[in-house]
Amino acid sequence: MKNKSNTLHVPPQAMEIEEVILGAVMLEREAYHEISNLINENSFYDLRHQKIFKAIKSLFMASQPIDILTVTNHLRNTGELEAVGGAFYITELTSRVTSSANIEHHALIVMQKYVERETIRLVAETSQNIFEGSSDIFNIHDNLIISIQKLTETNGDQVSELNNIITDRLSYYETKNDSGLTGVTSGFNGIDLITSGWQKSNLIILAGRPAMGKTALMLNFARNAAVLGEIPVVIFSLEMSKEQLTDRLIASETGISLDLILNRGLQDHHFKKIHEMKELIDSQIFIDDTSALSIQAFRSKCARLKRNNKVGLIIVDYLQLMKGEPEYKNNREQEISSISRSLKAVAKDLNVPVIALSQLSRKVEERADKRPMLSDLRESGSIEQDADQVVFLFRPEYYGIKEDRYGNSMIGITEVIFAKNRNGAVDNALLSFNGAKMKFCDNALEITQDLF
Template sequence: MRNKLEILNVPPQAKEFEEAVLGAVMLEREAYHEISSLINENSFYDERHKKIFKAIKSLFMASSPIDIITVVGQLRRLGDLEAVGGAFYVTELTSRVASSANIAYHAGIIMQKYLERETIRIVTETSKNIFKGDQDIFMLQDQMINSIQKLTETSAGQISELSDIVKDRLLHYETKSENGLTGIPSGFHSIDLITSGWQNSNLVILAGRPGMGKTAFMLNLCRNAAVIGNQPTVIFSLEMSKEQLTDRMLSAETGIPLDKILNRNLQPWEFYKFHHSRELIESTIFIDDTASLSIQSFRSKCARLKRNHNIGLIVVDYLQLMKGESEYKNNREQEISSISRSLKAVAKDLNVPVIALSQLSRKVEERAGAHKRPMLSDLRESGSIEQDADQVIFLFRPEYYGIMEDAEGNSMVGITEVNFAKNRNGAIDTAILSFNGAKMKFSEIQGIPGEITNETNEEKIF
């Protein structure tokens, strides 16, 4: 037999439980504590009950008494008294319960019905959009799944007891990877000393002026995460095609200069090296080279990759080429701010590190000599990038600007400084790497231990 509500096409509801909860709170003010974390005014189906609960909530937040008289008075001040049926209906609610003994159970039923209604709404909206036929079906599916997941997470609550959190953290500290890192390895010892690996939920901004080797460095990091860290990795490339990125990765992997690969000027033994690049071939790296990728599409694709492949690292090349929310299309700074916030949200929601490449402003070029080293203020178009990021890393090649020696007379040819300008949970330091531009390859420099200073950026962050 079909459910009566289904026959009448009425959304799931529990009117009698809504009445019981409202009446119980007006009888015993302290009962509000038991339900405040479970439901809010939107949890109620009856519009009258939404207004009454809103009035009760406002009284509680003002530390005022909660009873028939005060609720009626608050409804009158809010202009909602007549809409709920007047003082008579409010008084009638208290006559339907004897006490607040079962109020938590009743609130749970109200929340269950609310979740059922919201699930129906989400599925119905998805169905309407599918019938329109003007949107990508995979994006619609991901939006629906994400909405339902968020709905469930919200209803589950976010309150945890400290003792449980401490136990979880102690277990986390005791459980380290074989290489002693707590995050995904970069493949460079001097960098891992600073980061302990790329940490879950962190947003890492990798920035530098053109010619610094950002994309090559990013590809080295992705290769190392997938091969050394055994982490499925995805690259969202908004500037280069998947073929161009693959050529650069093959050059770095085989040691064959990129120009030889592009010119197809290869010897038989070089073809042999290609076909035996086992580590790269067997790694799990995805490349999405969609141009003008929207932030909504990005979030949907990442969620799908997390579900289907348990993706461990997300990389974006680069941030300024993404399309933000349409409401900010006429304000570039706000659009970039919304993109950086979304990148951080993806890192947190999926619990994976996100590395986003970023442009720097031309102010760098206007400074003289060694002062061309980037600063946080050089991040292009938005200060919110610095605010949202857990780490900001600048690449700087002194040789590019004609600086061939340092102050001690050491050669700077082929040297790349990896400067951590912001490191929310670690030290401000610099790792020194060697860069072979012809082969798109970064390497450690022998004899540089990568010691970490005690300086932190705590004062800069807070």
């Protein structure tokens, strides 16, 4: 009788499925969007397939075509063509498929096999550590749990539609006590006069020091585009959760104090207001609160949202929290540069405006004049280069400035400074801001270039 313990075990794999995935992506470039958040080159069992998928990813990130010729040339240029079986094998892969139908299902199979292989490896390493007795058993146990959790984490969708989030938040509160614009409206006359609306393919950088109101204004932009402009909007929030953003949207829409909402002190008349904010509930705002979002996952998600939901405005809060390409992980300036280039590429490829929030350096605080300048953009000059518009927020009151040089009150006033405007005027707009309600409004003061 054969001893089962001596049977040679072949690692879990799905070679034919791997071949189908590679062939499908080379036939239809858009298929890459469907799978890039599920698998990467390490998910493939065959080393040849790992190299081919890595080449496909490189072409995608460079906004290059993906087909038999481009993949073959890329592998030839990197000296790996022969290692994957030559041009003949690349061609053979595409001959195995006729379309990219079911590619997401196929990617899930490849991902499952990868998880199985990695689980076997982790368990084997853990067993070896236990036999050696060189580590504390509780540490070994904890490390195994953490490793398996990381293994099963993916960049899968965390996009939630706002009306569903509002329903969830209501449950939480109750249990816990024709504009004439050529682009997407900001909802503010002063800003729209300067921009004619956020223009397709533009990258807009919204920057400021902490406490200037960047996130609040971003949410006002999102709400106004979705409600007034009837444009589907997606917010990628790398800092705040979707619940936190929704609380702020509700405060702005209803006029209920954010403090009251957060402390769950809502009364019946407050709930009535929330239920009556029909325009916001019916709007198409999507929120993805994936933390440490990679630029590759961002690009794929945006492409799918544009295709499936006709998203017309993309917002990122904020740029410095995104993960760039691995090769730049030891050079922060190059990493930020690659991120800003990718944001511009998304705006251009999808033909939608992209608004990215950005931090400013502390140099602002060291100057007598606290008004921000382009040189204050944090960590990379390429942000200014890639952006079509750079917009700074400045609150004079925050720095003790109570009046402008004409004697106008600056209490509650935010200056919106267009420091760069590639296709328009470099100008300023004034908004009034109610911090308790997260609400910006047009201000009656005259818009001027030189306020002080």
